[in-house]
Amino acid sequence: MARKLNMRKRYELLTRGLGWEPTYQPREKVFSNETYEGIKITDWSKWEDPFRLTVDAYWKYQAEKDKKLYAVMDSFAQNNAHLNVADASYVNALKLFIQGVTPLEYAAHRNFARLARQFGGEGAQIACQMQSIDELRHAQTQIHTISHYNKHFNGLHDPFHMFDRVWYLSVPKSYFDDASSAGPFEFITSVSFAFEYLLTNLLFVPFMSGAAYNGDMATVTFGFSAQSDESRHMTLGLEIIKFLLEQHEDNVPIVQGWIDKHFWRAYRVLALVSMMQDYMLPESPMSWKEAWEIYFVENAGALFNDLGRYGLRMPRHHEVATAEAEHLSHQVFGIFYNYTHAAALNLGLPGEKKMDWLSEKYPNTFDKYYRPRYEMWAQMAKEGKRFYNGGLPQLCQVCQVPMAFTEIGKGDPMQFSYRVSEYNGEKFHTCSDGCKDIFDHEPEKYVHAWLPVHQILQGNCGGATIPDVLNWYHFQPEDSGEYAGSADEIRWKAMHGKAAESTQDAA
Amino acid sequence: MSDNKVFMIFQDTADARPFIEALTQENPAANVVHQPGMVRFEALGKLGITREVVEELAGREIDLQEMHLTLISLSGNVDEDDDYFRITRH
Amino acid sequence: MTVKSIQGEYPVVMMDSVERFHGNQLVYINWDHHTSFCSANTYPLPPDMPFGALTAEVLPGVLGAHPDFPQIQWDKVEWMLDGEGFTPDMDKSLKDNGVGHKSLIRFRTLGLKGYRGTGN
Numbered sequence: 201m202a203r204k205l206n207m208r209k210r211y212e213l214l215t216r217g218l219g220w221e222p223t224y225q226p227r228e229k230v231f232s233n234e235t236y237e238g239i240k241i242t243d244w245s246k247w248e249d250p251f252r253l254t255v256d257a258y259w260k261y262q263a264e265k266d267k268k269l270y271a272v273m274d275s276f277a278q279n280n281a282h283l284n285v286a287d288a289s290y291v292n293a294l295k296l297f298i299q300g301v302t303p304l305e306y307a308a309h310r311n312f313a314r315l316a317r318q319f320g321g322e323g324a325q326i327a328c329q330m331q332s333i334d335e336l337r338h339a340q341t342q343i344h345t346i347s348h349y350n351k352h353f354n355g356l357h358d359p360f361h362m363f364d365r366v367w368y369l370s371v372p373k374s375y376f377d378d379a380s381s382a383g384p385f386e387f388i389t390s391v392s393f394a395f396e397y398l399l400t401n402l403l404f405v406p407f408m409s410g411a412a413y414n415g416d417m418a419t420v421t422f423g424f425s426a427q428s429d430e431s432r433h434m435t436l437g438l439e440i441i442k443f444l445l446e447q448h449e450d451n452v453p454i455v456q457g458w459i460d461k462h463f464w465r466a467y468r469v470l471a472l473v474s475m476m477q478d479y480m481l482p483e484s485p486m487s488w489k490e491a492w493e494i495y496f497v498e499n500a501g502a503l504f505n506d507l508g509r510y511g512l513r514m515p516r517h518h519e520v521a522t523a524e525a526e527h528l529s530h531q532v533f534g535i536f537y538n539y540t541h542a543a544a545l546n547l548g549l550p551g552e553k554k555m556d557w558l559s560e561k562y563p564n565t566f567d568k569y570y571r572p573r574y575e576m577w578a579q580m581a582k583e584g585k586r587f588y589n590g591g592l593p594q595l596c597q598v599c600q601v602p603m604a605f606t607e608i609g610k611g612d613p614m615q616f617s618y619r620v621s622e623y624n625g626e627k628f629h630t631c632s633d634g635c636k637d638i639f640d641h642e643p644e645k646y647v648h649a650w651l652p653v654h655q656i657l658q659g660n661c662g663g664a665t666i667p668d669v670l671n672w673y674h675f676q677p678e679d680s681g682e683y684a685g686s687a688d689e690i691r692w693k694a695m696h697g698k699a700a701e702s703t704q705d706a707a
Numbered sequence: 708m709s710d711n712k713v714f715m716i717f718q719d720t721a722d723a724r725p726f727i728e729a730l731t732q733e734n735p736a737a738n739v740v741h742q743p744g745m746v747r748f749e750a751l752g753k754l755g756i757t758r759e760v761v762e763e764l765a766g767r768e769i770d771l772q773e774m775h776l777t778l779i780s781l782s783g784n785v786d787e788d789d790d791y792f793r794i795t796r797h
Numbered sequence: 798m799t800v801k802s803i804q805g806e807y808p809v810v811m812m813d814s815v816e817r818f819h820g821n822q823l824v825y826i827n828w829d830h831h832t833s834f835c836s837a838n839t840y841p842l843p844p845d846m847p848f849g850a851l852t853a854e855v856l857p858g859v860l861g862a863h864p865d866f867p868q869i870q871w872d873k874v875e876w877m878l879d880g881e882g883f884t885p886d887m888d889k890s891l892k893d894n895g896v897g898h899k900s901l902i903r904f905r906t907l908g909l910k911g912y913r914g915t916g917n
Contacts, residue, residue, distance in 0.1 A: 207789040236803050250785055253772065261775045383801065401780070412743055424718050424744070427779040435785050499782070502712055506796055531835070538835040572915040573833050576864070591838035591859035594825045594901075602836040614832050614916025618901060620880070624811060627879075627899040629825065642800045644807045654813045657823065657841045 211252040216245075219322040231320040237383040240448035244321030247443055250435035251327075258330055262337065265425050269341060272421040277348050286414040286482040288353065288692035289683050292545040293410055293480045294346055294419065295355040299544060300372045300472060301403070302342045303363040307376045309335035311387055318384045324443075327436050328388075334429040345422040352695075353688050355544040355679040362544060365661065366673050367593075367652035368536070370600045371472060374649060375465045381645070388440050389455060390462035394515075397437035398503065399466050400430060401495040406477040409485040445510035452511045461641070463515035464634035468599035471532045478529035478558065479550060487561035492525040517634040523608050526562055530570040531604045537577065538589035539602075542666060544675050546683040549574050549581070569613060586682065592653045596631035597646050598638045603631045623647055711796045713783035714749045723777035725765035729756040732764075745779055754783070755793030815898040822898040824891065826851070828860055829903055830910040833917045837901065848894050849887035851902075865909040877903040 205213070222230045234241065253261075275281075285291065312332035316325045350356040363369045379390040395403075408423035410416075444451045474488035496518075504514045533547075540547045550558065555574065558566045580587050593602035607615045619636040621628045623643040630636040639646045655661050662672025670680070678687035715730065717723040719741070730748050731739060737750040748754055762769045771792050783794030800807040815822050822844050827837035838859055842851075852871050860866050876883050878894075879901055885894050896902065911917040 207787065233803060237801055252787060253775070257770075257772055261772065264776055383803075409743075420744070424779065428775050428777065431778045431781050432775075434780065434782075438784070502782075502796075506711070531832075534833070535835040569915065569917075572912050573917040576833065576912040576917060580862075585862070587833070587862055589834060589838070589859070590862070591840065593835065594827075594837040594839050604832075604835045606832070614830055614911070616827060616832070616836060618837075618880070618903075620901070624809065626811060626814065627897075627901075629899070629901065644800045644809050648808075648810045648812055650812065653839050654823065657821070657839070658817045659819065 207252055211249065211254055214254045215249075215326050216322050219325075227320070231318060233318045233384055234320055237385050238454050239383075239385045239444060239451050241320070242447055244324070246446065247321050247323035248439060249323050249327070250439040251432050253330065253432070258333075262333075262429075265428065266337070266341075269421055269425040270344070273344060273348070273418060276418045276421075281417055282349055282352055283695055284415040284417070288688045289546070289548070290410075290414040290416065290480070290482055291349055291353045291688065292355075292547065292683070293407065293476050294349055294416075295353075295545045296472065296476050296480070297407055298342065298346045298356055299359045299362050299366070300369055301407075302339055302346075303360055303369075304372055304376050305335050305339040305342065306360075307380060308391060309333075309339060311380055311391070315384050315388060324440070327432075327439075331392075331433055331436060334433070338426050338429070341422050341425065345418045348418060352691065354676060354686075355546075357676075358674040361674045365652070366544065367539075367595075368472065368543060370650065370652050372469050374598075374600045375469045378465060378645070379462065385444065385454075386458050386462075388437075389444075389458040390466075392433065392437035393441050394459060394462035395466050396430065396433040397441075398463065398500060398515075399470065399496070400434065401499070402470050402491055403473055404430065405495065406473050406486070406488075406491060410477065410481045413483040413485045414481055441507070441512075442510070445507075445512065449511075456512055457641075459512070460516040461638050464517055464521075464632075464638065465599060467521050468596075468601055468631075468635070471528055471601060474529035475532035475536060478561075479533045479547075479554075484554075484557060487558075488529045489525045489561060492522065497522060516637065517632070520609055520632065520634065524605070526565040527569070527606065527608055527613055530558075530562075530566070531606065532601075534570075534573065535593070535602050535604050537587070539593070540682065541588050541680050542670065544673070544679040546679075546681060546686045546688055548683040549578055565613070592656065594629060595651050595653050596635050597628045597649060597651070598630055598635035600649070600651060601631065603629065605631045711752050712749055713752065713754050713781075713794045713796045714747060715754055715781045715794065716745050716747045716779040717774075718777040718779060719744055719746050720777060722773075725761045725769065726756065726774050726777065728764045729761045730754065733757065733760055752797070753793060753795045755791060758790045813899070818898075822891075822896075824896060825899070825901045826856065827901075827903050828856075828863075829905045830916045831860070831863060831865065833863065833912065834860065837903075842891060844892040844896075845890045847888055847890055848885045848896070851891075852887075863912075865906065865911065868909055869906050873907065875905040875907070877901075877905075 221227065309332050312328045312335060316328040316332060319325050319328060346356060363373055379387045404423065404427065408420060411419035411423065441455065444455055477488050477491065500514065504512060536543060536547055555571060577587050595601065596603050603616055605617050606613045607617050617632050619630045619632065621630065621636060621639050621643070624647065628639055628647065630639055656669055662668045683689055717727050727746050730737065733756055734748065734750055734754050737748045737754060740747040758769060758771050761771065771787070774792065781794055783796045786793050786795065818841055820843060821841035824840045824842050825837045826840060828834065840855060876885055878896060
């Protein structure tokens, strides 16, 4: 009787056995992107597969996950379960998600396919190929899940068009474009390690626990369905780093530089999530500060302790990110409150209950620095002069967030951080040492940035007025502005059989 | 600070039950935390399960890779074969 | 340090060079300790515009919403241009005051430090 092959052997035959040394063309021509970044791979056979899934097993389990997920989506639609969310104001978290995160999933799909082609080792090719399909699955399942909400709420109708144009969406877009226009090794360090391993919980947990606490069964189910893919992605992220560091000592400073850069860029993107977590959820599972403490300070500490033996250290400026944890969400909320008229989501001031929660979660900062701001704005709204910023913001050249971050490290949290560099006789402004370092290291890349505010002023965004620009963004008038009195709020009340009167205390 | 902490998190569902019970049984030193919709296992240095134990708990033949249906997250270095799955950190 | 490229030199494209702004230059202006305005603002301004037009016409449109604004005594304001203290000549142009493309102007109003002095 033939002996059954074990998992290792099966996997080896179905993956390694399918590679070969090219003879019609030189290897360097077939894998033309492997060396230009300076990374040295001496032996691809040293690759340790993070998971040993052959394609037949992969399809079987992914199909099973999809069947279960789509059954829940059908049930959600059949039962009008969108009526069970805590409040329609919660749906603004989903608007941010479909506009700002789903296009990243699609971009990840494209890039992992590129990596599957460009890496010379079969183990890495297989892992990247599966991740490419996973990411496409995530983009599709997110679109399917959130499309139900699109039938009932505004701002969800054209996310991919908005992603390429809208001012706050250039934050995730520019981050991912930065990685996409880098070589394969930088890309995988950025996305698989810095994002999918180091920081993934700071994206996923806020959105998914936010969904759970606010009655959004569809998104919770999507989240669990995707998380099992994410565990494979995380393991790939860790494996690629160890592999690169073990392959050649010359790789260590290059990889460290990429970790420094992409940790900081991803952290700045997560600023948008911090605002969602603290201000957009009627029921709040956890504050940004708490999440940062658990998922970065503790986890990253353990991780870099482990990686220390390879010569890696914690990412540069991580202590700034930790110091900012008590301010970040409030400063970003300030940005969106200033510009609610130009965003495809509805936002209002936090109500009393939410402010008490914020006081409790941020004992050192909320009452001193941010509650007074909301009192002033509430007074202005009461007088019929709801505050909007009538100008365009100054954007950071690198992270592209309006320059709302402050000199917390210097003990001056109400003083904006200004950094400036000169290149080719022109000035370039950045929001922090982290972003300035990134600019100064590769200025040719960032002088090439498509900054939304500058593009508007160049006349490239549909016209000279805000309505022209919003039209070019494919916004509908109902997409923007105060939550109180919005079309979403009116519809929500009608759905629940209540009279259409607005409330100031939506949270 | 526990520098060599490893963890595995499973969905709290019927499909995950044999894996959750095997983890509990085979890792007595692990800390088990129940959170909404999920069960989290934390330990110092290592966590692991064997196919034999999972099958006994499930009452049927098990392919350990079925865990891909209900695994939410893990932290540690993966080592797996047909008969076992473990994560470690030094 | 330059960007690594697969072949040749990475192209340098200055996406925000001054000629792209139809005769204007970009000027960033911020009122220190008034962080309820979430950041400095970006203004497209003619380089020949007199500095005094900033305080008389441009800034009121954006900053006027703040309760502190009507109380500003412009002759007591402290100015910074591109990181250095400076005293603008209100009658001279931006250009002649040394305000170039993408210059950063900051001003402070002593005694007015935001809503209830909280920096907001």
